[in-house]
Amino acid sequence: MELNPALFEFSRAEGSYGRENLTYGSLTTRGMLTMVRSIRSLIPNISLIEGLDLGCGDGELVYHLQRELTGSTWYGVEICGSRVAKQRRPVFIWEGDMLAESLHSYTVLHADNLCLDDAIAEQLESKIACEFKGIYITYRTPTCLSFLKKAVFLQTVPTETTWYTHPIHYYKL
Numbered sequence: 001m002e003l004n005p006a007l008f009e010f011s012r013a014e015g016s017y018g019r020e021n022l023t024y025g026s027l028t029t030r031g032m033l034t035m036v037r038s039i040r041s042l043i044p045n046i047s048l049i050e051g052l053d054l055g056c057g058d059g060e061l062v063y064h065l066q067r068e069l070t071g072s073t074w075y076g077v078e079i080c081g082s083r084v085a086k087q088r089r090p091v092f093i094w095e096g097d098m099l100a101e102s103l104h105s106y107t108v109l110h111a112d113n114l115c116l117d118d119a120i121a122e123q124l125e126s127k128i129a130c131e132f133k134g135i136y137i138t139y140r141t142p143t144c145l146s147f148l149k150k151a152v153f154l155q156t157v158p159t160e161t162t163w164y165t166h167p168i169h170y171y172k173l
């Protein structure tokens, strides 16, 4: 698993959060609520949501989505054990490689995936095309052909993050 080091350079504004405390790419509260609204509009029956956050960091988003979308269930997988260990709140997150996870049982996938190396991001998209049925939320414009053949583009929603308002894309598989 490789991360793209170029994307880990901090802007001046981000630097002020302190490197140790930054959860890369986190949504602001407003951004998180924008995402909650989008998910609600796409899946009005919240109890059908079994979400997985791919590369969940310390699981903050998992925690907040679970709280805001009462009745949904969220999980998170993160390759970096020390990030997983930072979380003290009751969330279902674990250390693991998202490329090794089975995606069959989920109905929503979230990937804050801009830091992924392009080849890895394409592998993930190809895996999603093979294994997943549901709503895929991604910060990256997908490029994998098997994904693009199978996925239906739903919407792009400008969403506030700790660095700027970023377009987040929603697909249905």
Ligand SMILES: C[S@@+](CC[C@H](N)C(=O)[O-])C[C@H]1O[C@@H](n2cnc3c(N)ncnc32)[C@H](O)[C@@H]1O
Pocket (backbone or CB within 6 Å): 001, 003, 023, 024, 025, 026, 027, 054, 055, 056, 057, 058, 059, 060, 061, 077, 078, 079, 080, 083, 096, 097, 098, 099, 112, 113, 114, 115, 116
């Ligand atoms: C942009 S960060 C997002 C983190 C999280 N959303 C947060 O705000 O803390 C992407 C995360 O993906 C994780 N990651 C990268 N490759 C992974 C993989 N193959 N499996 C699981 N996690 C991975 C990184 O360690 C990093 O924490």
